[in-house]
Amino acid sequence: MMLRQIETIEELRAARAQLKGRVGLVPTMGVLHEGHRSLVQAACEDNDSVIATIFVNPTQFAPGEDFAAYPRDLDHDLDIFEKAGVDIVFTPSPDQIYPPGFQTYINLEVVATGLEGDRRPGHFKGVATVVAKLFNLTQPDKAYFGQKDAQQVVVIRRMVRDLNFPLEIVVCPTMREQDGLAMSSRNAYLNMAQREAAGVIYRALRKTSEAYDKGERLPANLRSIARSVLETEPLAEIDYIAINDPRTLFGIHDWTDDPLLLSMVVKIGKPRLLDNCLLPWSFNDRAGLTSLLGV
Numbered sequence: 001m002m003l004r005q006i007e008t009i010e011e012l013r014a015a016r017a018q019l020k021g022r023v024g025l026v027p028t029m030g031v032l033h034e035g036h037r038s039l040v041q042a043a044c045e046d047n048d049s050v051i052a053t054i055f056v057n058p059t060q061f062a063p064g065e066d067f068a069a070y071p072r073d074l075d076h077d078l079d080i081f082e083k084a085g086v087d088i089v090f091t092p093s094p095d096q097i098y099p100p101g102f103q104t105y106i107n108l109e110v111v112a113t114g115l116e117g118d119r120r121p122g123h124f125k126g127v128a129t130v131v132a133k134l135f136n137l138t139q140p141d142k143a144y145f146g147q148k149d150a151q152q153v154v155v156i157r158r159m160v161r162d163l164n165f166p167l168e169i170v171v172c173p174t175m176r177e178q179d180g181l182a183m184s185s186r187n188a189y190l191n192m193a194q195r196e197a198a199g200v201i202y203r204a205l206r207k208t209s210e211a212y213d214k215g216e217r218l219p220a221n222l223r224s225i226a227r228s229v230l231e232t233e234p235l236a237e238i239d240y241i242a243i244n245d246p247r248t249l250f251g252i253h254d255w256t257d258d259p260l261l262l263s264m265v266v267k268i269g270k271p272r273l274l275d276n277c278l279l280p281w282s283f284n285d286r287a288g289l290t291s292l293l294g295v
Contacts, residue, residue, distance in 0.1 A: 002082075003078065003081060003086055003087070003088075004087065004089070005078060005088075005089050005091055006088060006091070007091055007092060008092070009092070009096055012088070015088055016051070016088075016137075016138055016139060019048070019049045019051075019087070020049075021047070021048030022046070022047040022048050022049075022141045022142070023048070023049050023050070023051060023138070023140045023141055023142075024044070024047035024049070024050045024140055025043070025050075025051050025053070025143040025167075026039045026040050026043050026050065026051070026053070026086070026143075027052075027131060027134050027145075028052060028053060028054055028055075028077075029055065029056050029057065029185075030054040030055075030071075030073065030074065030077045031071045031072065031076075031077070032076070032077045032080045032081070033175070033183045033185070034175045034183055035146055035148065035174065035175035035183040035184075037080060038146075038173075038175050039144040039145070039172050040081065040084040040086055041084065042170060042286070043142070043144050044084070044085045044086075046170070047141065047142060049087045050086045050087055050088075051088045051090065051138050051140065053090040053091070053092075053134055053138075054074065054077055054089060054090070054091045055090075055091070055092055055097065055130065055134075057097075057126055057127070057130045058094055058098070058126075059105075059122070059125070059126030059130065060122075060124075060126030060127045060130065062120035062121055063121065071185055071188060074091065077089075097133060105125050105126075105128075105129045106125065106128040106129045106132055106159060106163075107125050107128070108128060108155055108159060108162075110248075110249075111151070111155050111249050111294075112125070112128070112151075114244075114251070115151050115240070115249070116152075117151070119240075119265070119272075124152070124155050127152055127156070128156070131156055131159070132163070135160075135165050135167065141167055142167060142168045142169075142170050143156075143168075143169055143170070144170050145169060145170070145172070146171070146172055146174060146175075147174045147276065147293065148174045148183075148274060148276070150246075150261060150276045150293060151249060153293050153294050154246075154247075154248075154249050154293060154294040155294075156294070157293075157295060161295060169290075169294070170286070171286065171293050171294075172286055172289070173289060174276075176202065179199035179202065180199060180201075180202025180203070180205075181195075181198050181199055181201065181202060182201075182202075182274070182275045184273065184274075186271035186272070186273060187271075189269065189270045189271045190268065190269055190271065193235065194269040197234075197235040197236060197268055198266075198273060200229060200230055200233040200236055200266075201230070201236075201266050201273060201275050202275070203229050204225075204226040204227075204229035204230045204264065205264070205276075205277045206281075207225055207229045208229075208262055208279070209262075209277060209279055209281040212281075217255045217256060217257065218254075218255055219243035219252050219253055219260070222243055222260075222279070223241045226264060227241055230264070230266060235268050236268055237266065238264070238267075239264075239265035239266065239272060240263075240264065241264045242261075242262075243261070243262055244261045246259055246261035246278060246293050247294060247295050248295070259279060259280065259292055260278070260279040261276060261277075261279075261293070262276060262277050262278075263275075278292060278293070
């Protein structure tokens with residue numbers, strides 16, 4: 001089946017009605033990399049058909065973030081999706097998703113606060129709303145998201161549970177560059193020196209994971225270990241380092257043998273670089289992430 005690009009809701013509904021069997025959904029904002037390709041690969045393995053979306057969602061940009069400057073490369077993205085085996089790519093305009101007079105949004109009260117919810121006011125309101133609309137339009141059996149945006153995964157899984165969406169959320173491991181840097185469209189903003197410096201984030205995750213494996217369980221000590229590694233890089237400006245329950249995102253402050261979510265955001269040059277891992281590290285695979293990240 002050749003890739004079919006669809007721009008309108010009416011066409012999408014008609015095309016979706018023609019698909020037989022299980023359908024997987026891979027929502028993206030474009031500028032695709034190997035991380036996105038891994039989501040498509042998982043979706044193709046699990047389903048009879050795959051729908052992908054490319055939509056730079058204006059409502060998830062916080063005040064001061066430049067929606068207009070977000071990178072876009074539609075031809076590149078369509079080529080990747082076609083080679084990866086996607087059946088339909090939905091590429092709507094903002095007016096298709098948010099027609100004049102639009103006033104219905106989804107707010108989550110707990111999991112969308114803290115971490116990125118504090119730093120980017122309104123971000124998860126926009127994420128939850130657009131994802132809910134995409135679920136409604138595509139009616140998937142499974143939808144695929146990456147571990148790198150861990151809080152987003154927890155938000156979406158909470159929404160799916162609370163609103164009784166009849167689908168499964170599958171979480172795929174973060175894809176990384178050779179030095180461990182999480183693949184992200186933000187990496188394009190790094191110059192050569194900044195790109196080299198960014199490898200410190202992965203080193204901080206691994207060093208903290210090693211301490212956990214050796215028996216360290218106090219969140220304050222784990223955060224200190226991560227911070228000590230990050231502070232070896234002069235170009236790294238730490239935004240936050242957090243230890244949370246991976247299911248609820250409640251902050252963890254006391255000793256526990258339960259799995260933990262270690263998250264950090266580091267600013268290097270212009271971009272804020274997000275990364276995370278589950279402790280113990282052995283849970284950072286598709287089965288572990290899907291069972292532990294969110295509810």
